[in-house]
Amino acid sequence: MTTTTFSRRALLRAFAATAVTAAPVMANATGFLRGAGDVRRIKMYNGRAGETIDMIYWIEGDYIAPALEEISFFMRDWRNNQVHTIDARTIDIMTAAHRLLETSEPYMLLSGYRSPETNAMLRSRSSGVARNSLHMQGEAADLRINSRSVNQIFNAARACNAGGVGRYSRSNFVHMDCGPVRSWGG
Numbered sequence: 667m668t669t670t671t672f673s674r675r676a677l678l679r680a681f682a683a684t685a686v687t688a689a690p691v692m693a694n695a696t697g698f699l700r701g702a703g704d705v706r707r708i709k710m711y712n713g714r715a716g717e718t719i720d721m722i723y724w725i726e727g728d729y730i731a732p733a734l735e736e737i738s739f740f741m742r743d744w745r746n747n748q749v750h751t752i753d754a755r756t757i758d759i760m761t762a763a764h765r766l767l768e769t770s771e772p773y774m775l776l777s778g779y780r781s782p783e784t785n786a787m788l789r790s791r792s793s794g795v796a797r798n799s800l801h802m803q804g805e806a807a808d809l810r811i812n813s814r815s816v817n818q819i820f821n822a823a824r825a826c827n828a829g830g831v832g833r834y835s836r837s838n839f840v841h842m843d844c845g846p847v848r849s850w851g852g
Contacts, residue, residue, distance in 0.1 A: 734757070
């Protein structure tokens with residue numbers, strides 16, 4: 667009987683190279699994901715940029731820096747292509763909520779990082795945009811999943827008991843952030 671062993675470094679290299687489609691390559695765990703296994707993966711689609719990402723970003727207790735960089739690039743401000751580091755806690759909340767939804771369908775990313783200019787422009791058009799939005803800190807995302815209702819996504823994110831969760835039923839998305847635990851919306 668022959669066994670093949672892989673070094674941790676080889677595994678990390680293999681997982682860091684997971685698929686990213688139509689996006690250039692730019693190349694700790696929190697308590698609410700306990701028991702989630704040795705791998706954390708995020709899957710998203712950005713219709714505005716025409717990009718898809720399916721990225722393993724955490725393995726065996728360690729974040730994979732190149733994967734987090736790729737996720738930050740993917741979640742950039744699509745209006746001006748400005749990139750900001752996305753807080754790994756936000757990615758963890760998104761991942762935990764996605765697992766609870768028991769779907770393989772990726773999130774549709776509506777908004778990740780927002781530059782101050784983009785946030786000001788959106789704020790001038792809507793009363794629902796915060797002056798000091800956590801989007802500008804790389805700590806928030808607005809998401810939807812076509813096969814799940816806003817209420818289902820909202821309840822899954824709230825069940826994580828980590829960060830802020832906003833329900834925007836009329837606009838068909840859920841806001842998730844790594845700020846204080848709170849929830850809002852209708």
